Amino acid sequence: MTVTTEHATTPATEEPKAADLFAKFAPLIRERDTLLETGVRDPFAIVMDEVKSPTEAVIDGKDTILLGTYNYMGMTFDPDVIAAGKEALEKFGAGTTGSRVLNGTYQGHKACEEALEEFYGMDHAMVFSTGYQANLGIVSTLAGKGDYVILDADSHASIYDGCFLGNADIVRFRHNNPENLEKRLAKLPPEAGKLVVLEGVYSMLGDIAPLDIMVPIAKKYGAMVLVDEAHSMGFFGEHGRGVAEAQGVMDQVDFIIGTFSKSVGTVGGFCVSNHPQTDFLRLVCRPYTFTASLPPSVVATATTSIRKLMYAGNKRAHLWENSKRLHKGLRNLGFTLATEEPESAILAVLLPDQEKAVRMWQALLEQGLYVNMARPPATPAGVYLLRCSLCAEHTAEQVEQILDMFEAAGKATGSIS
């Protein structure tokens, strides 16, 4: 007998029990429990008790240097940024309580879009509530059923999720491999709609894309090109526009996606483009339309930060110095890094397995240094790493302190001899 009434509470005895929808996570839950039973801390459950500056926080009562944030340009505590946020909070209230296409576009959202247009030298900008939603929205809206998204295998989750939402056909090519990109493009029907999606900096290994080679290949096959500059905005190129600017291919890129949650120092996402129909996307892009817009204080902080980042040449230079100093120091200590040379503000220290990575991560935390522990699926299969992301506000002395902590933790855990 099958019980079909809506409110039935007693299932017939022969009926199978409702499946526990958590069952599919059982292997992961077991793996996590086994790891935590060894006495290590959960690297994904850190709480910042206090944040003192872009580079210092208190974790578990201990003063800790932050080397695992996306605060590349140190804008979170910039006095002008904070003042702009406070003023907008007072004047416009705590939130918009509405979608961008209804009551949720204030003059501050338009001012922020104008700042982005100026920052990138592009005709159109759309501000989203997060960078995740910007990728989700733009990729899914541009590439629908019957279209192709050609993407790097190591693309960010928000790009993959955009492909799933839009129902486009996904064609992956090998990470940062122009020949493989061309091989994939050559096999696609010439008349089909194609969107090639690239990232300026890949956030797990900290390596940069050869956009100067890949973008022209995409164009040769008639594809539109989207570049996610989440980890490069503010830092790369003369004006801080990203890797596309640094490599001289801005004019061939159709869409740039970015975020306010990294160099800009707050939260939010955006798309900039010269395509004349960009504004039309506001009406058909579900992750833009069906969610509340950013609070006025957030867009005000973003606008001020973006305008300051246009003239942040000194900060960019200091961040490069920090990246070079730390890369060289870690190599000299005997650590294995993901890139031969420092390519961005992210340096990934590779470790052989999860247990060694967590032990090293914990030893660093005990020394007073926070880095990101990263594992699959965030990283490529089988790759466990400690991600160090530098800030323009780290002093040279802090970088030396960081190296001393790596030396002590590396020796204590046997990661270096």
Ligand code: PMP
């Ligand atoms: N793109 C990339 C490459 C990212 O690394 C991230 C976030 N880590 C995002 C997009 C999403 O940004 P947000 O934090 O604004 O959602």
